[in-house]
Amino acid sequence: MSLGGDDGYGGDYGQDPIRTGGASPRGHLTRTHLPEGDDDPFAPPRRGTTRPGKPSRNLVTVVGVVVLLIAAIAFANRDDGKNSSDSGTDNDSNTSANSRATAPTGERPVEGKDDATGIASGFAKTEQGAQSAAANYAVALGSADMLNRDRRHGIVSQAFTSAAAGPLQGKLDQAYSTETLRKIGLDANGKAADGMTYISRTVPVGTKITKYATGTATVAVWCTGVFGTVGEGSTNPVTNDWITMTLKLRWTGNDWKAESFSQQDGPAPVNSDRTASTADEIAKAVEEYGGFTYAR
Template identity: 50%
Template sequence: MSLSEDGGYGGDGHRGPETGQTRTRLPDSGGDPYGSARRSRTGMSSRNLVTIVGVIVLLLAAIAFANRGGSGNNESPTDSPKDSGAGAAQPTAPTGTKPVGGKSGGIATGFAKTEQGAQSAAANYAVALNSDGMYKNESRHAIVDTVYAPSVAASRKNGLDKAYSDAAALGRAGLKPDGTVPKGMTFVSRATPVGTKIESFKGDTAKVSVWYSALFGLAGARSQNPVTESWYTSTFDLLWTGGDWKVSNSTQKDGPAPIGRDQPAASAEDMTKAVQGYGGFTYAR
């Protein structure tokens, strides 16, 4: 495309009258040549306003419906929860049912003979069996007597005594051969359950899996075994005996472990303060 001699674009056939440029005139609308366009914009704004108001009304209705549904789930907090089929995940929310009736040596006891009670027992037992109390003879025996069924407690004590008295294993954990903690260090062994799952539930037996993270190591300025995080799944065979759930057997496997977030590790001092300042939880559903 080239410029014509009079400054217009194209040849003579594209020129407007006299000036060589094409012009388009709108019909006369009473002195306001843009009146029809303004009315069009006004009409579009009205439609937009109606649409926005409609969306807001729908959102308010949805919120009201959700709130009504949530309150309906808690209308009878004293009713006993209905256990679902085996393998279905259950939320760790309050159910209104008292989960435990007592405790022994700091470990919750007296669980209900329900799926909920079995899951609560398994979660609490995972915490106890992964605590630092397992590294001392007296507290370990007390934990075993509380957690395991009487029929297997004695044999479990013998096996665990051998495992926790192994000098090489204790050394790898950063402890002294007698299981004591080096001066100036804080020993950390703590489990935090993330969720539980009923594998099977029938009569006086139940199988429950507990997924949890575990902190383990020595917190201290000169620690050669800093506190690290691991993930495990322990599966407990539970037996209803003496009016409570007790462990008859258990297995453990690694993971599933999430991808670690890019966060700076705490200093030895901050880790020590956290461990000493924050107590572990007693888990109950």
């Protein structure tokens, strides 16, 4: 959901705040999204070019990595015939956490979650924690809940500092005016007509720290997302866009909170020729597939 330009709160709220497609700036794309706490430290290697008749160096690397992974898994699960009763020792006490194939690594991303909004909280006072906070706030700011006044106020109160929340709520109330919502087929409460469902889901692809100091951070979050209205007769079909949302954060109340945010389009990849799903398939997917807590 596009909220405008770069005035620190997302742009000119006299314009249509509903996103209409776009993309976001380049960054170091190292963000990992976790299904409530599990991470995947492996990412597929980039494909390289090859000369005719010769395997690429990247292909050899991929094969090597796969072989090593298979060997590591086999080693981790092998039964060497020794157990605590045979050796008189406790295997668990002699095995470090780092040697366990499925052991989690890094800092715990969050301590809790707000019951009313579902936004994660308790981020670490580190660059990693700031990026996690920014990614989760970007998801909330790009959600369909932003179209409902009460839920929007709850999101702003949870994600922003107390000094920033009040003024921002007023700006967003103007941006999501009854007239603006009417233009996309929604009522004053951000609800679609009977038989219709408005969808807006934002998915962080990566984050980068652009500025960091004790107690403050500026984080850019590269996102993709889907938005639009599903239902028979919809004139606002579900489509996707690419944006970069930049949030200025401050450490306050033992957590990272946003002071302001802005948004710009891109970077966007070339669209594939994949056949689009039906509106019913999209609606069902949004209902059945839950979102993630995002963590560095």
